[in-house]
Amino acid sequence: MVSPPAVIVGAIITVIFGFLWARDVMSPGRASAAGGPEPAGTADAEPIPAHMGAPATPPGHPSEGPASYPRSKFLELGTLGLGAVIGGIITAPILGFAVLPAFTEDELGGVDLGPLTKYPTGKWIEATFLLNPAAGEVSRRTAFIRSNGMEGGQPSMTIISNRCVHLGCPVQAAGPRNDDQQETIKTEQAELTVTPVLPANFSCPCHGGSYDTEGNRIAGPPVRALDRYKYSIVDGHLILLQPYSVSEVEGEGAKAAIKAYGIQGPGEHVDGLSGLLYPIQPQDLG
């Protein structure tokens, strides 16, 4: 659960700063600087006045030198140190609890999107389904699915995620929808709705991003092509697997050359110079 790289980085930071702190505390210059009298400043150099009406501060008591180390000093440091330890012991697990659970990975298997016969060759189908039925409606997702016929003895599918790669709004199929042919299919993991659509392109309602039917950006603020899903065919059923990110697609349908990358958040470049801005992803640490 706790990722080893995070622990290692934390340990290194602790050791380095612990060493610096210890060196600082033990250095002889420190004691005299802290205990010595304040340097008397001129009126110009020290503009904030002493508290009005307060008695003048007595001159600093003469420094006793490093030779004597009174018990009160030891107890003072001991109390502070103990307080720091207690504080650390309390804070560390609380912070861990606040931050770490967000980074545990949700293990999601494939989603059964129904028999292949629901996806006629060359036609776009808009499928909406619950990615994780236990989580309820919040996990509803939409994908645009087109069967490209057989390629090398295997059915070839194009499955495009509707998550806009600008900032995540739901991309729509711009074109006629055949709502009268809408169908609800019950499969083992999911209840999904499939609707035939005829997109001229995909477009986003939020900031006007638009994409061609291979998901390449054609206008607006998105930074790459639309994400796609991996898939497999099991017993004649289309099984939806992990999503992945795409910088661009050349060609079309079964013959398309897809420049694929691991899944990244919307708005993140996957390639080029700007891609270097995102060297590690949360899922890399898992």
Place this chain on the structure above:
Amino acid sequence: MAITPPPARRRKRRMDKVMPLVMMPVNWLEERSGLVGGLKYFLFRKVPSDINWFHTLGSATLTAFIVQAVTGVILAMYYKPHPDTAYESIRYITNEATLGWLVRGMHRWGASVFIILIFLHMARVFLFGAYKYPRELNWIVGVMLLPLAMLEGFTGYLLPWDQTAYWATVVGINLNGTGPVVGPFLAQFLRGGDEIGTDTLTRFYAMHMLLLPGAIMGLIGLHLYLVIRLGVSSPPWSKDAAGSEREERPSGDPGLVRPRARGRVAK
């Protein structure tokens, strides 16, 4: 035959009888805590003679924040932070609970008023040059208050859990996700996982009603402490030179205007 005293003197006599009754608990409190003197020190401060209405923008912001805090506490008595219940509880507050529409409306519109007032107050401080020595630290405290107030808006916007709330938060979180290097981690932390869901709603709720208001209250305390300690600055067109003398001052005090309780402490 008794002569009736004129009304003014009669009133004064009555006051003389009532005052000790009023002052008794006040004095009791003052003797044990110094709170009354402290309150007077806070309220009866010396301010430059040529300040104007723009100087009230800070207090107006404070008032807006207090309205948010009070209405927010009441809303929290009815609001249920779970995807299955959040929208329904908001609907109940708006349409069914007595005066719920009013309290929700105050909180919703008040949120915008709060942000607008902060910006106006900040503009006043900037245009008057009131951020200059010795008030830089108070500007810095303000610079910390501003994003906290805006985060209040961001986290509060999700709570109704309707389509606007959901998609605005999707966009907002993904916006954070595009930050270089740490962006994806920040987004993951805000979502409480890979996807927006129950954990996102509850953590936004916790931040909105506990973490951020607490931090804002602490910083407002510091902000006001500094206002009181340093006094309010005069407008830039003031004829008084900055830091000019207001009263005789003990030697060694370079003349920074220091507020003092004007009222006499009750004896």
